[in-house]
Amino acid sequence: MITPEELLTAAKELETQLRTWRRTLHRHPEVGFDLPETKALVKKALTEMGYAPQDCGKCGVLALAGGKHPGKTILLRGDMDALPIQEESGEEFASEVPGKMHGCGHDMHTAMMLGAAKLLKEHEDEIEGTIKLEFQPAEEIFQGSLDMLKNGLLENPKVDAAVMFHVLAGMPLPVGTVLVPGGGITMASCEQYHITVHGKGGHGSMPNACIDPITAAAHIHIALQEINSRELDPAKFGVFTTGRFEAGKTSNVIPDSADMWGTIRTVDPEGAVSEQIHQRMTEIAQGVAAAYRCTADVEFSDHCPCMVVDTPLAKNALTYMTELLGRGAMDMTVLTGGKPGGGSEDFAFVSHEVPTVSMFLSAGNAKEGYVYGQHHPKVRFDDSVLYEGAAAYAYMGLRWLSDHKA
Numbered sequence: 001m002i003t004p005e006e007l008l009t010a011a012k013e014l015e016t017q018l019r020t021w022r023r024t025l026h027r028h029p030e031v032g033f034d035l036p037e038t039k040a041l042v043k044k045a046l047t048e049m050g051y052a053p054q055d056c057g058k059c060g061v062l063a064l065a066g067g068k069h070p071g072k073t074i075l076l077r078g079d080m081d082a083l084p085i086q087e088e089s090g091e092e093f094a095s096e097v098p099g100k101m102h103g104c105g106h107d108m109h110t111a112m113m114l115g116a117a118k119l120l121k122e123h124e125d126e127i128e129g130t131i132k133l134e135f136q137p138a139e140e141i142f143q144g145s146l147d148m149l150k151n152g153l154l155e156n157p158k159v160d161a162a163v164m165f166h167v168l169a170g171m172p173l174p175v176g177t178v179l180v181p182g183g184g185i186t187m188a189s190c191e192q193y194h195i196t197v198h199g200k201g202g203h204g205s206m207p208n209a210c211i212d213p214i215t216a217a218a219h220i221h222i223a224l225q226e227i228n229s230r231e232l233d234p235a236k237f238g239v240f241t242t243g244r245f246e247a248g249k250t251s252n253v254i255p256d257s258a259d260m261w262g263t264i265r266t267v268d269p270e271g272a273v274s275e276q277i278h279q280r281m282t283e284i285a286q287g288v289a290a291a292y293r294c295t296a297d298v299e300f301s302d303h304c305p306c307m308v309v310d311t312p313l314a315k316n317a318l319t320y321m322t323e324l325l326g327r328g329a330m331d332m333t334v335l336t337g338g339k340p341g342g343g344s345e346d347f348a349f350v351s352h353e354v355p356t357v358s359m360f361l362s363a364g365n366a367k368e369g370y371v372y373g374q375h376h377p378k379v380r381f382d383d384s385v386l387y388e389g390a391a392a393y394a395y396m397g398l399r400w401l402s403d404h405k406a
């Protein structure tokens, strides 16, 4: 098998190509399942490398490397979708699409996966089993992973282990550091809520003839905070945030309704905490709405479970990443104490099906001016780490298969 040094050198030689892929994607961000240009770029690149990429689900792409020698199958995943936000990064290759931005770094992931695909194709004879490459849409809306799962992601060949990386920006970490978690829950579940408060609109001069949904919604917003501060077990993690609050169109009209959208995150695999939040959120919204003569509809959607990392696979990953990167591989539990983070990731659906490890790659050191985190309109990522990411994906696949011969 190729040595870690040789693999890193080969990956470094791809650097110009990696940057070109990443920056092309960055200029043309696409969101959700609607990724025609992104998917075309991925399929073209894979085909040129000698792969036979296949569609999976609404907008996913799969490609197989190896399969010449008997062995297990490992899944490597990169997501491809951007966010519906306006970019303010100031990069010369910033988004050319108004209102869309690769603000989570999925353009980096796609480029890293293409780099891994290239490296693996060049060393295909050394793959002791099969490496399945997954290019996933719609991560940000927590639907892409599930859609690909429902469309045979883990079959033909059957997947035995699964790996993902996510880039990180805005942390005081040396650029290029791979963070490997311990086992257990490493990321929170997430789901959306939508509260609609119905009143009765009318002229702003005559509130007495109306039922003001904005006042009721404002009281609901404040009242919901009591769930966190007074009702949830402080030892249990449960957080929700209303990130969008909309009502009315103009200053002198009381609208008919007001809307609030938000997210709920927990780290309870049994779901009891989110059930408690569902119940109390519904009761409080409807109760407060009634107190102000309104009604409220409360809906929950787009659920994504907690990320569960497989302990033996995480131990393997720490060993392999240390072989590849030396001190550039870091045990994440040193930073977190093994506590899960509040972020969420829809690859969690896969983690409930097969042993999974989800790692991070530091791609923007806050001390070097990369101060903004993912999802911020000003976030920037240091794409000098792309070659390491490509090598890390490829090495995880090659090394795990050689370590776990069937």
Ligand SMILES: [Zn+2]
Residues within 6 Å of the ligand: 104, 140, 374, 375
């Ligand atoms: Zn994101």
Ligand SMILES: [Zn+2]
Residues within 6 Å of the ligand: 104, 105, 106, 139, 166
């Ligand atoms: Zn992301």
